[in-house]
Amino acid sequence: MITPQMRSLVRRMLMAAALGFLAVPLYFAAAHLLRLEHSDLGRTATFVVMALYFFTCQFLLSRGH
16 A cells, blocks of 8 residues: 655655756756856856756745655
């Protein structure tokens, strides 16, 4: 029998896998779109975008726990 705890665990595992697979294309898109020639501003903006994404992932995965 599937318990609510097992269902919640499986849902979190699937969400973690989906968010993890989404991180690579998001990184490449952010790095490409925010690229600025001869400046570290693009690198900094990419870092900020990825940090916000990872904080959002942590929030989504830790909700109700």
